[in-house]
Amino acid sequence: MLQDLLQPVHAAGPAPRSEEPEPRTLTERAYRGLRHDIVCGRLEPGQRLRVEHLKDDYGVGAGTLREALALLVSDALVTVEGQRGYRVSAISLDDLRDLTDTRVRLETEALRQSIRAGDAAWEAAVRESYERLSEAEAQGAGRDPEHWERANRRFHEALIAGHCSPWTRHLLDILYRHGERYRHVAIRLGATPGFDRDVHAEHEGICTAALSRQEARAALALEAHIRLTCDLLTRHAEVAGQPLSAA
Numbered sequence: 001m002l003q004d005l006l007q008p009v010h011a012a013g014p015a016p017r018s019e020e021p022e023p024r025t026l027t028e029r030a031y032r033g034l035r036h037d038i039v040c041g042r043l044e045p046g047q048r049l050r051v052e053h054l055k056d057d058y059g060v061g062a063g064t065l066r067e068a069l070a071l072l073v074s075d076a077l078v079t080v081e082g083q084r085g086y087r088v089s090a091i092s093l094d095d096l097r098d099l100t101d102t103r104v105r106l107e108t109e110a111l112r113q114s115i116r117a118g119d120a121a122w123e124a125a126v127r128e129s130y131e132r133l134s135e136a137e138a139q140g141a142g143r144d145p146e147h148w149e150r151a152n153r154r155f156h157e158a159l160i161a162g163h164c165s166p167w168t169r170h171l172l173d174i175l176y177r178h179g180e181r182y183r184h185v186a187i188r189l190g191a192t193p194g195f196d197r198d199v200h201a202e203h204e205g206i207c208t209a210a211l212s213r214q215e216a217r218a219a220l221a222l223e224a225h226i227r228l229t230c231d232l233l234t235r236h237a238e239v240a241g242q243p244l245s246a247a
Contacts, residue, residue, distance in 0.1 A: 030058045030068035038077050038088055039181045040146075049078065049086040075174050077181075093234055096182050100230040103175045107226065108219040110160040110168050115215045118162030123211060129158035130207045137200045149180055155203065159210055159222070179229070186233050197228060 072078035209218035
């Protein structure tokens with residue numbers, strides 16, 4: 001059934017948002033570098049971010065680095081402690097559950113609206129992103145987690161691209177970054193992005209329902225997909241006997 005839905009159409013899909021253009025300013029470059037290192041765990045949860053040390057690591061001045069850190073505060077990836085400076089935001093299972101609940105509410109509604117409003121270009125983008133994600137999954141998510149993350153992010157973005165709400169996409173972008181951060185924690189605990197599950201089958205079910213315009217089924221499949229990630233990360237942390245904040 002999915003192969004029938006994946007037949008090409010003539011209209012081109014919207015450009016993927018996950019392929020970011022080159023940074024235009026030093027602040028943007030430092031912001032992206034810091035964001036990547038926080039998400040991937042190079043800068044650990046709770047770690048103090050000393051401007052006088054980090055400015056050399058990222059090749060910018062102190063003022064530019066503070067501007068980048070201020071942007072990360074708005075993304076909730078960094079906290080500021082008055083006169084004591086900046087820290088990488090802490091993580092916890094309670095935070096992961098809250099993050100998951102919020103993402104489910106926003107993303108499933110965005111998918112419903114996208115299915116209602118999506119045109120041929122939207123369908124083409126969903127097909128194309130699903131095919132790329134399938135290729136990444138066939139290669140093995142554990143072999144190149146960052147490649148898998150980019151393909152996974154592109155697929156989720158394509159699903160909701162028919163919903164014309166910049167605020168929704170902005171908030172989901174922040175939530176996705178935090179979810180990615182927890183997946184990297186799971187990897188450091190010995191898991192892979194698709195552990196104990198058939199994540200390809202999950203994506204196929206979401207894609208099939210969305211392209212069939214089965215709004216309720218697509219939303220339910222997406223919710224189950226997002227919640228299973230949280231459930232499995234929680235279980236893996238408990239089995240490992242190691243709190244997420246110490247990973």
